[in-house]
Amino acid sequence: MKHMEMAPTGKVGNDLCMHAMGDTTRMPGLVDPAKLAAFVDPLPIPTVLRPEPGKLLTVRMAASQQKLHRDLPPTELWTYNGSYPGPTIEARSGQAFDVSWDNGLPTKHFLPVDHNICGAEADKPLVRAITHLHGAKVPRKDDGYPEDWYVPGKSRRHHYPNAQDAATLWYHDHAMGINRLNMYAGLMGLYLLRDEHELSLGLPSGDFELPLVIADRWLRDDGRLYYPDSGDATAPWVPEVFGNLTLVNGAILPRADVQPRRYRLRVVNAANGRFYHLRFKDGRPFQVIGSDQGLLAAPATMRAIFLAPGERADIVVDFAPLRGGTVELMNDALPLMRFAVGQGAVQDDSRVPDVLRDLPRVTEASASKTREMTLDEYSDCVATPMLMLLNGKRWHDPVTETIKIGSTEMWNLVNLTEDTHPVHLHLVRFQILDRRPYDVDEYMEKKTIRYVGLAQLPPPHERGWKDVVQSYPGMVTRIVATFDGYAGRYAWHCHLAEHEANEMMRPFEVVA
Numbered sequence: 001m002k003h004m005e006m007a008p009t010g011k012v013g014n015d016l017c018m019h020a021m022g023d024t025t026r027m028p029g030l031v032d033p034a035k036l037a038a039f040v041d042p043l044p045i046p047t048v049l050r051p052e053p054g055k056l057l058t059v060r061m062a063a064s065q066q067k068l069h070r071d072l073p074p075t076e077l078w079t080y081n082g083s084y085p086g087p088t089i090e091a092r093s094g095q096a097f098d099v100s101w102d103n104g105l106p107t108k109h110f111l112p113v114d115h116n117i118c119g120a121e122a123d124k125p126l127v128r129a130i131t132h133l134h135g136a137k138v139p140r141k142d143d144g145y146p147e148d149w150y151v152p153g154k155s156r157r158h159h160y161p162n163a164q165d166a167a168t169l170w171y172h173d174h175a176m177g178i179n180r181l182n183m184y185a186g187l188m189g190l191y192l193l194r195d196e197h198e199l200s201l202g203l204p205s206g207d208f209e210l211p212l213v214i215a216d217r218w219l220r221d222d223g224r225l226y227y228p229d230s231g232d233a234t235a236p237w238v239p240e241v242f243g244n245l246t247l248v249n250g251a252i253l254p255r256a257d258v259q260p261r262r263y264r265l266r267v268v269n270a271a272n273g274r275f276y277h278l279r280f281k282d283g284r285p286f287q288v289i290g291s292d293q294g295l296l297a298a299p300a301t302m303r304a305i306f307l308a309p310g311e312r313a314d315i316v317v318d319f320a321p322l323r324g325g326t327v328e329l330m331n332d333a334l335p336l337m338r339f340a341v342g343q344g345a346v347q348d349d350s351r352v353p354d355v356l357r358d359l360p361r362v363t364e365a366s367a368s369k370t371r372e373m374t375l376d377e378y379s380d381c382v383a384t385p386m387l388m389l390l391n392g393k394r395w396h397d398p399v400t401e402t403i404k405i406g407s408t409e410m411w412n413l414v415n416l417t418e419d420t421h422p423v424h425l426h427l428v429r430f431q432i433l434d435r436r437p438y439d440v441d442e443y444m445e446k447k448t449i450r451y452v453g454l455a456q457l458p459p460p461h462e463r464g465w466k467d468v469v470q471s472y473p474g475m476v477t478r479i480v481a482t483f484d485g486y487a488g489r490y491a492w493h494c495h496l497a498e499h500e501a502n503e504m505m506r507p508f509e510v511v512a
């Protein structure tokens with residue numbers, strides 16, 4: 001398709017859109033965030049499950065009621081083990097176990113299923129689920145492949161080898177065609193993988209390590225979740241969802257009472273579509289010690305971090321200078337939560353070493369194969385208002401990426417759209433080589449890349465192992481991954497859940 005057919009769509013998933021949608025948007029019948037008392041609810045901390053090696057852990061998906069703010073009625077959510085976020089699963093590297101993911105959901109969906117979306121056709125059951133452990137290197141049958149969904153009343157057992165480095169992983173629904181709805185309904189939780197090396201570093205731990213699962217939602221005045229639709233009941237899919245309320249661990253504008261000392265924050269951007277530009281209101285610096293796939297080589301001192309859906313940040317912040325004071329965690333100019341720092345004297349034995357781990361940078365030369373992968377956006381006013389594709393192909397088109405197991409490949413993500421897309425690969429970790437501006441129009445015409453600027457190295461906080469990369473518009477983003485571990489068919493996709501659904505997701509096949 002030619003450039004002219006590209007949709008002149010609204011900005012999706014970037015600052016422009018966040019501001020255009022506005023965080024104070026008030027629609028009739030929806031909760032107005034300005035009317036909610038701030039920092040009155042304590043920051044919820046999900047229950048921690050520590051499975052014993054070799055044992056079976058059972059986690060059950062079910063509808064449940066949960067208060068998201070003191071002054072709001074309870075909200076129906078779909079959760080793992082009755083809470084949003086679900087329980088935090090703590091695992092140790094090298095200690096395998098199995099989880100039985102039981103589907104105890106209702107048989108009717110309470111959010112607008114679009115039967116035009118691939119995998120959600122009218123002949124499919126309305127409610128289906130499959131849990132993907134994001135960032136885990138697992139056999140194909142245990143990955144949570146989108147087509148491995150099952151219906152209420154059924155369960156599926158996944159084996160987690162945990163044969164990888166310590167990292168902030170998270171689990172969430174991945175059912176073909178409806179996972180954007182299932183995730184929005186609440187089906188997600190943290191999975192912290194720890195290893196001996198990380199535990200030896202002396203980082204803040206125990207009560208001084210806080211998970212922060214951040215995601216936006218709309219709520220109706222009666223407390224029910226509102227998921228926007230196109231206005232066409234036969235094709236309700238929308239290309240983006242930006243709620244006006246932000247939940248941190250399931251609470252709107254919560255407060256964490258902390259001590260004047262260092263804390264480790266395990267941050268997940270669990271939103272369907274919103275990017276978060278996180279900073280502290282007073283501009284205080286913090287140390288980023290890890291990214292998606294674990295520790296960086298060295299801490300990166302920052303005052304703000306931009307996280308796309310699916311991305312994680314492992315952060316250490318020192319509240320000692322704030323004894324007796326408060327500080328808000330912000331998304332740009334909007335507060336997300338408050339830290340209220342106690343008065344008492346505390347002894348802080350934690351530390352952040354200057355060297356966190358041995359982490360060699362991968363090189364271009366290590367790749368035995370290079371693939372050019374385009375990110376495309378098409379206007380198709382017949383079926384749907386817009387369509388996002390990878391390599392111009394749909395999910396059901398034949399597999400084009402057949403990869404020899406153990407081989408190292410460089411994927412050049414050629415973004416032809418006007419938006420940033422967070423690209424996630426299942427199974428593997430990768431490093432970002434660089435991003436470089438190129439002539440988009442010339443590529444459309446001749447399919448050749450002409451660079452129009454210098455290659456930009458990723459900033460320090462993106463130089464670790466990653467499993468989501470922000471592919472910027474007008475840039476070629478180069479990543480290098482080694483496809484080791486397991487053979488089989490896995491998925492790669494945009495982590496904007498609405499894009500992924502239509503149809504910014506493709507299979508790749510690892511072969512022996």
Ligand SMILES: [Cu+2]
Nearest residue numbers: 421494496499
């Ligand atoms: Cu996208």
